[in-house]
Amino acid sequence: MSNQDHSRQRPKILVCDDDQNVRFLTRQCLEADDMTVVEAADGLEAIDVFVRERPDLVFLDVEMPGMTGLEVCQRIRKMPQGETIPIMIVTGSDDRKSIDQGFEAGATQYKTKPVNWSLLGRDVQYMLCASNAFNALKRQEDRLRYLAYYDPLTSLPNRRSFNEQLNRILRRSQRHETSAALLFIDLDHFKRINDSIGHARGDRLLVEIAKRLTMELREDDAINYFSDSNAEDEDDSEASTEIARLGGDEFTVVLSDVEKIADIEVVARRILDTLSQPIALQSHNPVVTPSIGIAIYPQDGTDPDALVRNADTAMYVAKAEGRACYRFYDEQMNARAVEQLKMEEELRDAMRNHELELRYQPQVDISNGEVVSMEALVRWKHPKRGMVPPAEFIPVAERTGQIIELGEWVMQEVARHCLYWDSLGLNSFRVCVNISPLQFNQSSLPEWIAQFIKDSGLPPERLELELTESAIMTDAETNIAKLRELKAIGVDLAVDDFGTGYSSLSYLKRFPIDTLKIDQSFVADLDSADGAAIVDAILALSKTLNLRVIAEGIEDQHQLAYLVKKECDLLQGFYFARPIYPEDVPDMLRQNFSEQIREATAG
Numbered sequence: 001m002s003n004q005d006h007s008r009q010r011p012k013i014l015v016c017d018d019d020q021n022v023r024f025l026t027r028q029c030l031e032a033d034d035m036t037v038v039e040a041a042d043g044l045e046a047i048d049v050f051v052r053e054r055p056d057l058v059f060l061d062v063e064m065p066g067m068t069g070l071e072v073c074q075r076i077r078k079m080p081q082g083e084t085i086p087i088m089i090v091t092g093s094d095d096r097k098s099i100d101q102g103f104e105a106g107a108t109q110y111k112t113k114p115v116n117w118s119l120l121g122r123d124v125q126y127m128l129c130a131s132n133a134f135n136a137l138k139r140q141e142d143r144l145r146y147l148a149y150y151d152p153l154t155s156l157p158n159r160r161s162f163n164e165q166l167n168r169i170l171r172r173s174q175r176h177e178t179s180a181a182l183l184f185i186d187l188d189h190f191k192r193i194n195d196s197i198g199h200a201r202g203d204r205l206l207v208e209i210a211k212r213l214t215m216e217l218r219e220d221d222a223i224n225y226f227s228d229s230n231a232e233d234e235d236d237s238e239a240s241t242e243i244a245r246l247g248g249d250e251f252t253v254v255l256s257d258v259e260k261i262a263d264i265e266v267v268a269r270r271i272l273d274t275l276s277q278p279i280a281l282q283s284h285n286p287v288v289t290p291s292i293g294i295a296i297y298p299q300d301g302t303d304p305d306a307l308v309r310n311a312d313t314a315m316y317v318a319k320a321e322g323r324a325c326y327r328f329y330d331e332q333m334n335a336r337a338v339e340q341l342k343m344e345e346e347l348r349d350a351m352r353n354h355e356l357e358l359r360y361q362p363q364v365d366i367s368n369g370e371v372v373s374m375e376a377l378v379r380w381k382h383p384k385r386g387m388v389p390p391a392e393f394i395p396v397a398e399r400t401g402q403i404i405e406l407g408e409w410v411m412q413e414v415a416r417h418c419l420y421w422d423s424l425g426l427n428s429f430r431v432c433v434n435i436s437p438l439q440f441n442q443s444s445l446p447e448w449i450a451q452f453i454k455d456s457g458l459p460p461e462r463l464e465l466e467l468t469e470s471a472i473m474t475d476a477e478t479n480i481a482k483l484r485e486l487k488a489i490g491v492d493l494a495v496d497d498f499g500t501g502y503s504s505l506s507y508l509k510r511f512p513i514d515t516l517k518i519d520q521s522f523v524a525d526l527d528s529a530d531g532a533a534i535v536d537a538i539l540a541l542s543k544t545l546n547l548r549v550i551a552e553g554i555e556d557q558h559q560l561a562y563l564v565k566k567e568c569d570l571l572q573g574f575y576f577a578r579p580i581y582p583e584d585v586p587d588m589l590r591q592n593f594s595e596q597i598r599e600a601t602a603g
Helices: 004-007 020-033 043-053 068-077 096-105 116-148 161-175 190-197 199-221 259-275 305-318 335-354 391-399 403-424 445-456 471-474 476-489 520-524 531-544 557-565 583-591 594-602
Strands: 012-015 036-040 055-062 087-091 108-110 178-188 241-247 249-257 292-298 324-326 356-365 371-382 387-388 430-435 462-467 491-498 513-519 548-551
Touching: 012 020, 012 043, 012 403, 012 548, 020 116, 036 043, 036 108, 036 249, 043 068, 043 108, 043 190, 043 430, 055 068, 068 087, 068 096, 087 096, 087 116, 087 548, 108 116, 116 161, 116 531, 161 178, 161 241, 161 249, 161 305, 178 305, 190 371, 190 594, 199 249, 199 259, 241 491, 249 259, 249 305, 259 292, 292 305, 335 391, 335 403, 356 548, 356 583, 371 391, 371 403, 371 583, 387 391, 391 403, 391 430, 403 430, 403 445, 403 583, 445 476, 462 471, 471 491, 513 520, 513 531, 520 531, 520 557, 531 548, 531 557, 557 594
Parallel strands: 012 036, 012 055, 055 087, 087 108, 292 324, 371 430, 430 462, 462 491, 491 513, 513 548
Antiparallel strands: 178 249, 178 292, 241 249, 356 371, 371 387
């Protein structure tokens, strides 16, 4: 390694002190510990050297003529490159007020004179190590934020981002008493084109579609990604256009401050024209037309769910009427809402008529191949429809509030089944029960769980409550207290579908949780670099926070091998077993999957 390469790897320390002797001693100590030192004799010079040299740490005397060290510290903290840099301030004052002033100015560490020169190098090294660890976590947090909010293929905001932005735009429209429009775009016959030209070219086609949308709407419309602050700014009257990719070939455009229907039609026609032009993909030039459904706030819906539902309905009408067109929502398109109402009524009858059943899906410990826990899953056996998928009736239950009654029924059934299994002399195991956001928002949930444990006789350690990431992050401070109450009862707590939302690391480490559950969409996407990156980040995060981690949705040997290699604690999915009847649980507990795990990793 050349001297120049070695110098670049050595940490650079900015030493600012008006006493030349102090600077000399500091330089000697730090250079003896293999650090590079740059000096400044006063505050103004320190600012100049900081900007020019970009040091890794600042050693700063407080008492200096002109600009004090505290003022320098404050100035540095206001610079983008100075937000996270470690700053050690040194002063002869050791009273509490002086120390408080130092930390309020932004100091990382406070030292009083005389400085123990023999320990200075070690202290600086510890500060650098802590800073590196923090910056690594920050980079990981930033990466998770990007992956959580942006589509990795097109770089457009994703579904999560779209939902938040639509909420903010509608709140803003309500304050200003203006209209907004949601355009729901679906590409016509995309699957046929994708299958004929290959998925790689199909992805490039989607990238081109995203570029065309962005460029076309950027010409005349301001595309602005709201922040929390300006979303709430009452004086903000500038119109904006939001573009997002929800997934697959679905895109959305949200227009704010709409004055008349004709303005929406102009945008819709521009989208139709630009997306309907041939796209050059090597030897192919496919034409992909869009079908566009449009819903307007407030007449077609005053909340995001209603607006999305109605725009989606209008989009399907556009497809039914020939495709390559746009349609505005109207009440005659409301057949789907009627069907949903019918399902609500039938679900209410189902709970009374004992049509609901529980199934259990095993969770396997990679260390020994044993089934150590089960997830309880609700199934609806409709007398006429047959098995109704949970994806159809669970949202209905959540929207109508029936999820509260349904959740209580699930808990009672779990307790009944556990007590039966215990009577057979089986080894005890955890049962994981999903708690919906509506249930979790009930202030009485901890009291209800405590009473349930007491009345049912189920040991609390047998139960793990699975909470969605978005639910616990809605009001983090309040929810921390609620989670602690639940934890005090003795149950385990898991964050379900982790990674689909966004949890600040500062809050996540304060939540008294035991388990992170990797969402099955990320497991299914392990073949892609971004899917693997999310899984790797979650596994690394769980180890850092000393949390158990489980991956769900494992369906093939490749996924299993990857997760075992990455030391994911628990595994769940069709690869091991589909959800089973309660009476089949004893046989499942006697199975061991060590051989399957060994075969996957050997392959």
